[in-house]
Amino acid sequence: MSPKEHPTAVAFEEALRIILEKAVSGRETVEVSVVESLGYVLAEDIVSEIDMPGFDRAAMDGFAYRHADASLGDTFEVIGIVAAGEAPEIALGRNECVQIMTGAPVPFGADTVIKVEQTAPQGEEKSNAIQQVRILSNPSLGANIAFTGEDVSAGSRALDAGRMIRSQEVAILSALGRQKVRVYPGPRIAFAATGEELVEPGRELQLGQIYNSNAYCLWSQVLGAKGIPHSLGVIRDNREDLRQKIGEGLQHDILVLSGGVSMGQFDLVPEVLAELGVEIVFHRLRVKPGQPTLFGVRGKTLVFGLPGNPVATLYAFDQYVAPAIRLFRHHPQPRATPFQGELTRTVRTKPGFLYLVPCVTAWREGRYLLTPLKPHGSADIFSVSGADALALIPAEAGHVDQGQTVTFHRLFES
């Protein structure tokens, strides 16, 4: 079906639902270093090869002793001192204790650690070493000792495949002695800007020409979303060039094009896509900016045709392409996280369209305030400079007044 026969424009939520339904999760996995795995999803169960802790370790600075020997007020002989990292070669006899530091192995014969604050040194201190201590409280048996395997035992599963790796997982993997880990890589994403008027930055502009900013914006968004970018360069508005470069782009997991999807005479992208066997799933949204956004599928390749206006391209990638990338990467939450915020200014819209309104957020007295920027139309990328969020102004509204609460998405969520 040609896009011009496609009268049904799709609502924002519906578009997302369709995209996430057609999107596929990547099957490949790669091994990366643990630090590089940040922000990727685990593609393997992590079974611990070691006990954690690997030995009975003191959880506090204090004195290790045998619980059965002690009554409140008893005095113990301090027969040695153990620091973290030391293997103690001491065995305790009756009424003997050792001074012990947090993280040090508890010596043979001791079963309890009393915190240093709950003891009093006795007798004379010789060469700074405490000779005797008196016990000022009576901790329970085993107090202040983290026992072998208490956190994780050897052979047990510490992390499940599918877990998003954040810094705490980096810490866990490293604590288990791992240096490498298997994750799901991002999709291979071919991208290009279309247009006769485009000139690469670094060259000189002639009348009627503009710098190609969309390709670089898309490139950065692909990188930010952990996709693997493949630049197809600039595509000119002729069938020949479109066919050739789109053909190459369709060999990737995702193809993102900017421009050429509107109603102009040279907006040939939908036609060429259809000719190359792409099923156009939707073309036209009830969303502004970005009304002519196109989404298609060929085999497992997803195709996004984003309107050329820089603001529309930026938002459309963020709102429609990024969730598909997250799904490909097995992200547990492919959709943008919804937040609520209070508008500091009234926003007027045309009923029938959901508006994506660029905002600057501030956290004040337990809630987000959303200050809408004043966009000068979707061609003006300067007008959205500094925006960190998009407010979703509902389709039926017509206007949403200052002080009203609306849903917003963070721009560039990863």
Ligand code: AMP
């Ligand atoms: P189009 O969707 O192809 O009709 O493009 C709409 C408008 O967006 C054009 O007139 C240009 O002003 C602008 N535009 C298109 N492509 C780019 C690009 N790659 N970089 C910057 N602006 C663009």
Ligand code: MG
């Ligand atoms: Mg164009």
